[in-house]
Amino acid sequence: MATHTAVRTVYRLPTVTPTREAMFDALDHDQLDRLGATLHHPEVLGVPAVYFTYGKEEDADTWCAPNARTTGISVTEPVRRTGALLLLAVDGQVYAVTCGNGYRLVPEALKDKRFGLSFAIRMIDPRHISGAVSQALGRPRTDISLVPAGAPVPELGLRDQARVVRHLGGHLDDVPLTRTRHAAGRACSAQGGVGLRLSLGIEPADLVADLRTITRVCQDDIPHGELEFVDHIVPITDATILTALETALDRHLAGPADGRISYSVPLGLHNEYAEATAYRTRIGSAEAFRSHRFDLDYILTRTRVQRSGERLTALRNGTVTLHRDSSPRSSEPLATTRALDWLQADISLGARKFCLLDGDWYELGARYLDSVRAGLERLFTDASAYGLPQWPRSADERNYNHAIAAAQPEWLFLDGEFINNPLRHTDRVEICDVLTPDGTLVLVKQAASSSAFSHLLGQAQVAVDLLLHSAEARAQFVRRVAGDSEGRIRLPADFTPRRLVLVVRHKSGALLTPDSLFAFSRITLHQTARELAARGVSVEVIPVPTAGIGGLDAAA
Secondary structure, three states: OOOOEEEEEEEEOOOOOOOHHHHHHOOOHHHHHHHOOEEEOOOOOOOOEEEEEEEEEEOOOOOHHHHHHHHOOOOOOOEEEEEEEEEEEEOOEEEEEEEEHHHHHOOHHHOOOOHHHHHHHHHEEEEEEEEEEEEEOOOOOEEEEEEEEEEOHHHHOOOOOOEEEEEEEEEEOOOOOHHHHHOOOOOOEEEEOOOEEEEEEOOHHHHHHHHHHHHHHHHHOOOOOOOHHHHHOOOOOOHHHHHHHHHHHHHHHOOOOOOOEEEOOOOOOHHHHHHOOEEEEEOOOOOOEEEOOOOHHHHHHHHHOOOOOOHHHHHHHOEEEEEOOOOHHHOOEEEEEEHHHHEEEEEEEOOEEEEEEOOEEEEOOOOHHHHHHHHHHHHEOOHHHHOOOOEOOOOOHHHHHHHHHHHOOOOEEOOOOOEEEOOEEEEEEOOOOEEOOOOOEEEEEEEOOHHHHHHHHHHHHHHHHHHHHOHHHHHHHHHHHHHHOOOOOOOOOOOOOOEEEEEEEEOOOOEOOOOOOOHHHHHHHHHHHHHHHHOOOEEEEEEOOEOOOOOOOEOO
16 A cells, blocks of 8 residues: 655744745854755755755764763664655745754754644644653743653643643544544654644645645644643744843843753754764864753853853853764764853843843743633633523522532532541541532532632542552542442542632622632633643632522622
8 A cells, every 4th residue: 555644844944035046045063064965956845846866874883982981882873863754845835844964954043933832732632742841931841741642731730821832633623634634543753843844745735735724724724722831932023122132131140150040852852852862062263062951051151151141142152062973073962052042031120020041031931810810711611511500599508519410410429428548547527518420510609709719629639649559548439439429429439629619609699700710710720720730630619609699690
């Protein structure tokens, strides 16, 4: 059976003019010469294109010499590293399609850093995310999540106003590509960050058609609702603020290190970073500095001696080159990057806090209130969706729980039913007030203040923690449910909750809304929902209308 597609990595080069001459001129010709790359002029694609292939053979792989010293046995195994780079202009847009080590021929400065991610948030199924890379602003830490079977977005803990998502991978959600046409019913996946790695058509017309589809998706489609938050944290573009930040950073670079400047691996360079055993760093006019690891102290020392107002220019012009071989002079670089792209810095302008990451500036907390408000709106669900009755004016929580059980006879009344606390057997814990047949925990509260609502959230967290982490608590709860339902509901022995429903009535009788929720409770609920979602438990809030009071009245 003929193969119609092959997995390749694509980059978008927005600053390159879509002509053969311009595409050729954009590359590093010294590097092409060192590798002995061969230039080809493909005509069958029907669009402007240049094609480079190379194969560089090294006399011995990097492990040969150290292993000879370790074992006393000299073995020489040559290694041949190959790559291909196809540059083509489709409808005025230049793309670089790479195979093997060909991606190293594409200068970092030419790549659109958000191209692959832009496609991913529009076309990857948010219920089946198989991998993610994110960076917490203000902390020199990169988090990498790998879930081969795929997981929904909430379980990855990515939805955070202080976190930049840099890479996403997962199953594609019905994209009209060559792979989809020829593999009906078979899963198709993609990895999107700086570049986009996915199956593309092999035949010339199919490849061009796939690139046109990718262009259309990035330009015309809107992100998935569950992934649109990725686009909420974008670099600052205000020229006045950028000038003030660069002035402040230049001044800060002149002083001694105080921990406010750290480093993080540049976007898209994690594989090379893991493979590198040697670095060559050049700042200013000094000779390149060789080291076996990235040396932040050297960069800061060299930057400090530059003239005032020129320190950031020195970092932009400075380079950090990664090598696989511990003798970098004799090996082809894995990558060469700007020195500035390695720095992460925290700078304040008055009360506002900013973070430098990958050469771009972000404001910490700039969208926090928007994030909280949007998060709360997603949590609230109308009571009618669950068939819940109105709350009688004079009814207490227990009476209303009986009303729920009467309205939903398949649900199990558990108000006042306890299990022993595994951490302290003299204490008893109520897991939930009502349980649905599918194992949803329903907690009910009549609240008049933020303290009462916070108590409800605390109960929810304790219940989830015990069921997730205590085998004893799970066993007790499973037995309790089986007994109280007389065998009608039998939870699996390893039961853990997947959904939590908070049923709430304001004691005044007015209907709670995201805007009218107690001020302190808004942030607490937002944080609790995020924490539980990261553990695989979704949260819904159902504000219950009071019988005899119009549902449009909002709590004060």
